Amino acid sequence: MTAATGSPGLERNPGLRSALRAEWVKFRTVRGWLIGLGIAVLLSVLLTYLVANGIHSGTCTGTGTCSSGHPAVPTGPDGEAVADSYRYLSRPLAGDGTVTAQLVSLTGRISTNPVNVAPSPSATRPGLADWAKAGILLTPTARPGSSYAAVLATGGHGIRFQYDYTHDRAARLRPAASARWLRLARSGDTITGYESADGASWHRIGVAHLAGLPGTVRVGLFVTSPVVFHGRTGRPTQATGRFRHVTVTGATGGDWRSHGVGTSQNDFYPILGAGGARSTGGRFVLTGSGDIAPAVVQGVLGTNTVGSTLLLGLIAGSIVLIVLAALFVTTEYRRGLIRTTFAATPRRGRVLAAKAIVIGAIGFVIGAVAAVVAVPVGAHILTGNGGYVFPAGVATVGGVVVGCGLVTALTAVAVLALGTMLRRGAGAVTAGIVVFVLPYLVGSSLPGAAESWLFRLTPAAALAVLGVLPRSSLVDYPYTLANGYYPLPAWAGLLVLAGYTAVALGAARLLLNRRDA
Template sequence: MTTTTATPYRSTQAAARDGFLRLLHGEWTKFRTVRGWVVGMVTAALVTVAVGLLGAAGSSISCSGPHGGKCDHSVPKGPGGQEIRDAMTLVHRPLTGDGSITVRITSLTGRYPEGGRQPADGDPGATMLSGVQPWAKAGVIVKDGTKQGSAYAAVALTGAHGVRMQDDFTHDVAGIPGGVSAASPRWLRLTRAGDTLTGYDSADGTHWHTIGTARLAGLPETVQAGLFTTSPEYVVTSNSLGGSSSNGAPSRATAVFDSVDLHGKAGAAWAADVLGGGGPDAPGAADLGYRQAGGTYTLTGSGDVAPEVPGRGSPAKTVENSLIGVFAGLVVVTVVATMFVTAEYRRGLIRTTLTASPRRGRVLAAKAVVIGAVSFLTGLVAAAAAVLVVGAVERSKGFPTYPTPFATSVRVVVGTAALFAVTAVLALALGTVLRRSAGAVTAVVVAIVLPYILAVAAVLPAGPSRWLTRLTPAAAFAVEQSVHQYAQVAADYTPADGYFPLAPWAGLGVLCAYAAAVVATAAVLLRRRDA
């Protein structure tokens, strides 16, 4: 009895005729001559834009303002054009030319609403508890007028982050750590020399530490210098398997200042303003303000002096809101990419391909280059169109938008195109490994699309959502992130609000690593298995 062993078919064709450019041309010819594949890529681009348009069409922004008028959804803008929060109790005097202001803070206390609910008159269950918020601030400030969003620099003691120097809402530098008490006060100083502001802090008023400097270009000759206190909204977030919900209401901070020393050409009298508090009829407005007893100033403030970020109740849209249809486009691209190889297995044409090109690794590489390039172009067109068209619809419906630097917008669009390309290569490789379209498409959707939907739709609590978008191929969606996480702004910073745990290109790198591993596996199996 004789036993025979089947070996994979190998062509005897000369390798010299098997050039890589010839392979690329051949694979491109295959792709463009199959009408279904070309239509599939066009469909992927259209679906990406269409789903974004459906999302924009299904959203609205409306409410009734005072006396039946429309609400004002505008948000103050900072010197750099970014949306900001600029609310505080401010005691100030005009300062002309160079000068400095020095104070001592002996106390910083606060109150916040129980359960994050807005206290209401006659509601005994809604109470204010004692406690200062971590990013409550009290200190000295030099500001270009009292208009919200005007340029400023400040040195402030915070509730839980020590002394900080901040300027123009987005910049933050740490000073002396720790809290404050009558036995352990904090001395703060801010000096002006032209457009340059320098911040100092001290534990004893004798030995001073330089925190940092800020240059406020275009600062006028006369500015407002003084004391301020503010305290951000207290928010309680409840997590569950179905997502998360938040309750938030204003908190209060009260600071006691003494040893106030204003050097330079200053106005004679102090003036007091409550900035951004919603007016004297706003809830809790009666608690805000200041009182002076001799050389001691007590300020009670509420609000925040910081950049506005998504996820804190703002209706403003980001550039990635226009790209919510990307996941749908990826599904279509995945189907086309898997069929680009599985169709040859199903019809037996893979033998012809490998006969003409016996170097199987090169065949796989050529297919990957062609499908990757076509998918990149598809994603580029889809992302650019979605950003322009969907963004225009959102603006026409009255939604404010977060300003996005041009370079960031380009990175988002190009990064989305790269996401399409790498996903297509991954799908092609899985199709080569499994030889079946259904299995490969299902695997890609489960690995990339499903974790993304679970994370951004807030189906899961914030913790699991962050891990999904850190460890799975869905991390690549971070490449669409345009928003910035600020250390001085307390927010959830979850994928549902557009914040991913990895940096944009690092997130895409996770998907690239998965794709590289599957491509390597596919190359090995393609060489070892019979066609």
């Protein structure tokens, strides 16, 4: 008799694996819920298509129906979007050699024209941007986006060695403005940057390895100066660098040649005139505007990304998952089947865990599948319209896909917990929409500071998974939500949503054990 009574006891108290199997069977046997999953994917893709198809302005590539903006942003050696606008005075260098120069002064001017009036060198005031740059630059070609290495002085960040737009190293010395000596040395594909306070004792700043450099490159002096911002208002600037003691060693040929790289008004970067270069008695004066750095959205307001057209689709898909997650638990309460479930699995926490795992897995798959389909659909429609799509690597796109899956999964699990607490489908759905959807709708209409905090503290923070525009410490820019930058990185936004989900699950577990079925 002992053995006989022991076996049924084990059947009435199955493990988590059995509970998971039972909950999965419950879900897949309800045809309406399976249809709902298909609707979630279709809605996400359809809304992505409609949003992308409705965009006909902003940054354009000159094709399709896009009606305003600049041509496409240059692409750097690693496929990243870059700003590459500067005044360059250069000559060829065949093989190895060095370039040395003393930067005597670096001054600047800032546009005073209103933002709705084209900038003009005649409407300016004195002022030097912190990231204004003047120095020596080596590049295989004077085309925007080319590989390069440079040693330079800045308006507010000292002397630096930079290469290929994203690499930066600060110098140790802080020499006086009249004692800034700079040197670049080439040895094959290796470029080394040096600094000196007197032109005699040199200190190495950094080394760059520019793979695939041709035998003959261009070397010389350059000046550039980026947009400066006061709040959200950006004003183009211009810098002037004065050089002397310019020497080039190695096999050189041809005269000095002045280039305005990326300085056309039709190019990507907003500039304050094309600038120019002149030389007198061994002294060189260059004036230029623009930037050599990672591209952010300045100059490309309205730029689209792999995530920008997914927002409405992600919200719509989340709403469908909210409904399904609520019904997944409240239907059993409404029909009285929850008693049977608890009889089969007396450990109520195990039932809640099994339901959470099942609905979370379903939510992740639906969100990720919808993103996998919607991302290329949105990009294809945007490019077909002539719109510029900010470049994104495989890892970035993969992060958006996984992020969308995690958003829908965590939202579904949290609403399941709400349904467990409220026991009413309508109440759980309403609460889920209020807590997990309404913050975005409200936040979009709030002023800047309030909007930022809402996207930090509410589940809307998780929408940061769609934010793929790059940030850079080399670019002074208001990285605000209005400009396409979420206040939290994707992982932090997901942690905020995960925190809400954990609290909801904890409360549901507590009430589940204290209340009657």
